[in-house]
Amino acid sequence: MEQISQDKNPLVEHIEKEMKARGWSQAELSRKSGVSTASISRFLDGSINIKVINIYRLLASLDLIKLDRDITKEHSGEGMTYTPEDISNLIKLALGYQMDIQKLSGKVDELTKEILQLRTQCQSTQTSLGKVNSEVKKLGLTGTDDQSPK
Numbered sequence: 001m002e003q004i005s006q007d008k009n010p011l012v013e014h015i016e017k018e019m020k021a022r023g024w025s026q027a028e029l030s031r032k033s034g035v036s037t038a039s040i041s042r043f044l045d046g047s048i049n050i051k052v053i054n055i056y057r058l059l060a061s062l063d064l065i066k067l068d069r070d071i072t073k074e075h076s077g078e079g080m081t082y083t084p085e086d087i088s089n090l091i092k093l094a095l096g097y098q099m100d101i102q103k104l105s106g107k108v109d110e111l112t113k114e115i116l117q118l119r120t121q122c123q124s125t126q127t128s129l130g131k132v133n134s135e136v137k138k139l140g141l142t143g144t145d146d147q148s149p150k
Helices: 010-022 027-033 037-044 052-061 084-139
Strands: none
Touching: 010 027, 010 037, 010 084, 027 037, 027 084, 037 052
């Protein structure tokens, strides 16, 4: 599992990782999220706290959470700034769900491999049975449980 440094907010690290994976600059994240480039820059370098509404915008623009509606119209977020400790639930939401999905995806991969192995074994067994049946026919055996002579 990836190590999270002690001196950086895990949410910041995750956002930076997702930006890098997409090849996005802070300007691109700003364009997609509607959060100013200056706010993103200061949040990512740890010099400011960020409004919860902006965290939602950042996470949604990175497809880490889905918003059922435009919450920005319902909550302006004015006066709602939080420290990294205050947003632990959002970190759990963004990271926790992603980890659950990765675990489930890994389990699906394991089950798929098992199914393919079983399929190969069944095909091998069918081939073997075909050869046995062929030999039984060559020998003139019926293969039934009836032991009486014909």
